Amino acid sequence: MPLVTEKIIPWPAVRPYDKQSVPVPGTKRPGQSAHYRNGVWGLVDENTPNSLVTLDQIFADGMKAGKNRNFLGYRAVVSQNPLKFAPTYTWITYGEVDTRRRYVGSALHMLFQKGELVGGEFQTVGIWSPNRPEWQIIDISLQTYQKVAVSLYDTLGKDSVAYSIEHSHLSIIFATAEHIPTLLKLASSVPMLKVIVCIDTISPDAAKLLREWSKTVGLTFKEFAELEAFGKANPVEPIPAYPELVASICYTSGTTSNPKGVVLTHKNLALATQSNLYGMELPEDAVLMSYLPLAHIYERICELCSIAVGGRIGYFTGDPLRLLEDAQILKPNFFPSVPRVLNRVYQAAMVGGNVPGIKGKLFNKALQTKLANLHATGEVKHAFWDRLVFRKIQAVLGGQIELVTSGSAPISSEVMDFLKVAFACEVAEGYGMTENAATCSKAWPNDPTASGTVGPPQPVNEVKLIDVPTMGYTSEDKPNPRGELCVRGANCFKTYYKDEKNTREAVDEEGWVHTGDVAEIDSAGRIKIVDRVKNIMKLSQGEYVALEKIENLYGSTPIVAQIYVHGDGLQSYLVAIVIPDPVQLAAVAASVTGKRISVEDPAALAASCNDPAVVAHVLATLTKVAKQQDLKGFEMIKRVHLSMNPFSVENNTMTPTMKIRRKDAHNLYKAEIDALYALGEPSSSKL
Incomplete structure (x- = not known):
């Protein structure tokens, strides 16, 4: 229902x-x-009857379902060594979040009023944390007290973090313990930063150490519970928002330059949420699985939709390898x-x-029957x-x-x-x-x-x-x-x-x-x-190619985990760096070489990437896909290098939203790309 x-x-x-x-x-x-x-x-728009126009309206609507309704869930840590999580979710209710948002919001408002925090154009507040209930509690408190949220990407490089702090004039940042040393080291380059609040519960000794370190660099260190206690002792009534009030400066991860700060108002975010509620069909007490970064706007809008209807949000443990385990416990x-x-x-x-056998036949019969029904009627269920x-x-x-x-x-x-x-x-x-x-x-x-x-x-x-x-x-x-x-x-x-x-x-x-x-x-x-429109380049014969479009077409191939397609204006053809999917690569290598390769053997997988027969097989697979997708001859990859060294945020070849930084990806594999071009364009008979 x-x-x-x-x-x-x-x-x-x-x-x-x-x-x-x-x-x-x-x-x-x-x-x-x-x-x-x-x-x-x-x-x-904002004049449509019953539309949401501010974010505090959204939380108020969620509260209508009842203060005792479960809201934010997490798996508690039951052991640090080895790291082990509880087999069930612990829940914080809407009423508990209502109380805590008032404590956090009151504390922030008082600190700005007293001059301990000094805003720039806006009273901005930073959040640097992976997804967890506290992230949402802090954000809701900012919506309630006319503060402007600035999310620092959990995986942003040090330079981009410093740029965002300075650019948005952050005087306070809520951060997890792992990020606090980075902030303390940055302190001298971001003089507007005054206060760091630790979201994690840490030992008294750790808190004392961070407090003393903060003092030496001119910062004030606070624990989250300490800030909440200050707000509880100095209560301030919520300050109603209005549609044109700025709610967030959301930094987009630039692929070539500094991040751009997108200014989003309460109206922008509230009406985006409202729009997604048109036609949304979810059951009573619906639960959302939260694993995509809350620093990105897509996840935030999905969670706002859940809040607007009094739904529940369950956060994953933070470990991608436990995501399916989390889902099986949460049952989203x-x-x-x-x-x-x-x-x-x-x-x-x-x-x-x-x-092979009856299991495979049943699977394919089931799949083909349901696909035929889908394409004929749109029906996706089959008893x-x-x-x-x-x-x-x-x-x-x-x-x-x-x-x-x-x-x-x-x-x-x-x-x-x-x-x-x-x-x-x-x-x-x-x-x-x-x-x-x-x-x-x-x-x-x-x-x-x-x-x-x-x-x-x-x-x-x-x-x-x-x-x-x-x-x-x-x-x-x-x-x-x-x-x-x-x-x-x-x-x-x-x-x-x-x-x-x-x-x-x-x-x-x-x-x-x-x-x-x-x-x-x-x-x-x-x-x-x-x-x-962007990322088009001209080959030496004058043909324009759209590199991202080509990557997207090749990227749907099972063998491809990641792909970077490179074009050179002095060359007439495209080359690519392919990071193969380990399971698929092991199967390909076994079929080509006749030797069994384990997915768990990184050395063997890396060696197979250098096997000319394996490389030729992968290129032939990609060429077949290119022809099926009607790519023109000059849009097809003519040479490929296989590697088990993936593009990542850590090696600066990907943005936090998983877009390839083209210049950095090229620099990482420059020698290999040069070597591919040194071989010359293969004749069509060799493809």
Whole structure:
């Protein structure tokens, strides 16, 4: 039974799958498409009845379900050596969070009033922590007392952390114990920083040491419980927010330069949340599994949706290797996720299902039956096959999953269709960015042909396409208009903080945010991302190639865990660095060499990466995929280097949102790339 709340707007009895978005009459202009709006709900904004317009409204709505309702859950640590977690979740209620948000908010307000904390343009407060209940408690307290949240990415490099602190004028930061030494070492370069609050419960000796170290660098160290006690002793009534009040400066991880601070207001975030509640179907007492970084806007909006309907949020232990264990204990209904995790679920299920004998035959019969039903009617459930075959896959995420969302990067149609029939629930791909509060478009449930698209505009948005003549995309293209996707709505930001140049490039005078992504709007009004305006380069023969687009196509191949495609303006062809999936690589190496290789043997896996026969097999697999995807000859990878040294945040080749830093990735593998080009372009007969 769905939660009863006026904020959830149910679907109509009949959904117009053929008109998921509609062009607004009279808006078509030369060089761009018409404006498109949601085909069911049109365009909603702060004037729409019952809409959420501030973040404190969201928590107030969550509280309506009752103070004793469970809210934030975590697995307690029962042993440090070895590290062991409780086999159940411990819960903090809505009422307990209500009390603690007042303590934390009152303490912060008093410290700013007394001058112990000094704001810049805004009274900013930093949070540097992985996902946990305290993160949400702190953020809710900031929403309640008109403070501005600044998230420091848990994996940001030292330079970017210092830049964000200085740029947003942070005078106080809540941090986990592991980050405090970094902040203390940075103290001399960020003189505006005055107070550090330790979120973790630490020993008296550790607290004394950090307190003394802080004094030597001119900082005040506080424990979280100490700050809460100060707020309890100095209570201040909540200060109501208003729609245009700045709620957060959210730093996007730049791939080439300093992060950009996206200024998001209460209205931006609240209406993005409201928009996602249109058509949301979750059970009473629904629970969300929180593992994607709360420092990123996608996870924050998903959790705000959960709060708005009085739902529960369960946090993973922080260890990716325990994620499935956490899920099986929590049994979530809502699993916000990303392709890199969902691809692993798909690959593991396919490897487990495609086995010899009756088990493999049953798996394939079940899969083909359910896929046929999906493509014919949009139905994802099947009483017999779900019980016999897919129940085991559903049990991987606890067995009660009802909504899986995929965002942050493209995911293949094949994987999406599989996940829909395997989990027998709504699996929706969406599209958004920090600049529009992670809310732009989302696929509709039970749409037989939704996979491969990111659905129609959300109710809070309208979109249009602008011609990109240099890449051959125009609003007059047949059968469907194509061009750079632009989005406008009450959820969209207006400015990068103290960055006029980038603001002018991103937001035009009519309020349209230019996404940098090339999209097509199909005959049903759905958006399909087809290319990227940036990251195009010209090969020596004059052909333009979009490197990210090519990486995304190759990246759906099971053998590929990561891929970096490189083009050189002095060369006529592309090369690539491929980080293979260990399980797939072991299978390929065994079939090519006839020798069994263990996934647990890193030396053997690394050696197989240097085997010419293995390399040739992987390249042939990629070439087959390229032809299936209709890549042009010059868009195909002609030479490849295999490596077990992955791109990562730690070696500075990836951003915290898992986008490749192209310059740094090239530098890491420069010698190998040069060696590939030194071999010359292979003839087609060798592919």
